[in-house]
Amino acid sequence: MSFEVSSALDYSATVIEHFERPRNPGHFDPAPGVIAATAGRRDQGVQFHLSAQVAGPVIRAARFEVYGCPHCIAAGSWLSQRLVGATLDELRSWNWREAADALQMPAEKRGRLLILEDAVRALAEAWARLA
């Protein structure tokens, strides 16, 4: 038996920093060289929307929008920086554990990063179609 009420509100400093000052919020409107993908559902509590400008073999800039808990918002913000300079192959092989480690996500929240991974994979597919 645990005497802690809940650990879910114990956010890491990195999560708080991204939650308070999210990097690259918003989206790119459809245009040549712009790719976008959505994963998750609002009625299930988490939805990620990613968009990016592609320049040749790499992503030049990324934007994110998130409906979700602070961990999800932080993950979207963190990823929007991580994606800059990424190649298509890197997108295809991206794994949720990288975000979990960077943000010190508690175990009960890691399932939500699988949805983020789905969004990244879908973004890779959009890129592949663009190519």
Next chain:
Amino acid sequence: MNTAIYLDYAATTPVDPRVAERMIECLLPTGEHGNPSSAGHAFGRRARALVEKARAQVAASIGARPENIVWTSGATESDNLAILGVARFHADRGRHIVSSRTEHKAVLDALKQLEREGFEVTYLKPDSQGIVHPQQVSEALRSDTQLVSLMHVNNETGVINDIAAVGQLCRERGVLFHVDAAQSVGKLPVDVQAQCVDLLSVTAHKAYGPKGIGALYVRRQPPVGLRPILHGGGQESGLRSGTLATHQIVGMGAAFELAAAEREADCARLRVLRDRLWQGLAAVGNVELNGHPEQRVSNVLNASFHGVEGESLQFALRELAVSAGSACSSASEEASYVLRALGRSDQLAQSSLRFSLGRFTTDAEIDMAIEAVGREVRRLRQLGNAT
């Protein structure tokens, strides 16, 4: 970050300094620290006199006589004593109980225990505004119903049930009636005689008294029939054994006397503040009030914010001490069962906040709360714009 603004008075209230002063007197070597059951010396007799004065104060605040008041550790124990005590005492008379889906867990979990013991419970569903109607109770009563347990004021929405009408029909049908009135004292008139209540649970810490002390009103004429759940020294006519906590009891008595004396003025002031808060929150758009707009105590406001995830909303507003319907923020495993019983989706129940105002809430705090909620709801909605 320090939590600056306390708007969680429905969870618990600070002790009124006037009450704390009375309590401290009972703790010190120079004060009335004796055991109220030690009738053999003056320390004990003086403590007993204070306990009996507090009993009269609590009784007077709910229209009861002092001999009807049994001290407990709080509303949870009062609810358990009432429900388990009556059901087990009268088990041979019938094994059916009527209650509602939106009761406090102290009632629902006591009823679950009775179900394990072979009792059958009908849980009435409130309407979409949170009200359980007397007609529903009437229709649920059976020949083997021995008890109806219904809350006076819901702790999440502040919605008020028509206790007097339910009490009247229970009296006519010969069924015992228990009321969880933890949220009522100081907010609404409570009169156990006029409202035909047989058992009524109250607690001090929702009315500017200390935590850890409560009471159960038990009708004596004719006797209700109650089996104790605690056994020991035989205090409180054998209904609740355990050394009486003089300082806690004195605090509850003083708090309830103040609550009765200041109720109308407190409520009038809080209603104005609460309504101003609602106007400010509603201005952000796509906000829904949970619970009946009028049939509600004056200090509670429960609202759901469309397009905002509950845990993020609560964390973004951590400068405000409010309660959230979000599962992650509370010890429960699911979004508010009360709001779901009112027909709210999981998503809206998750994105709900309960603001509860109190005696020490200021105009400036309400202004700050409105500003913070508006700012953060807009920010979070913008972050999730395209999703």
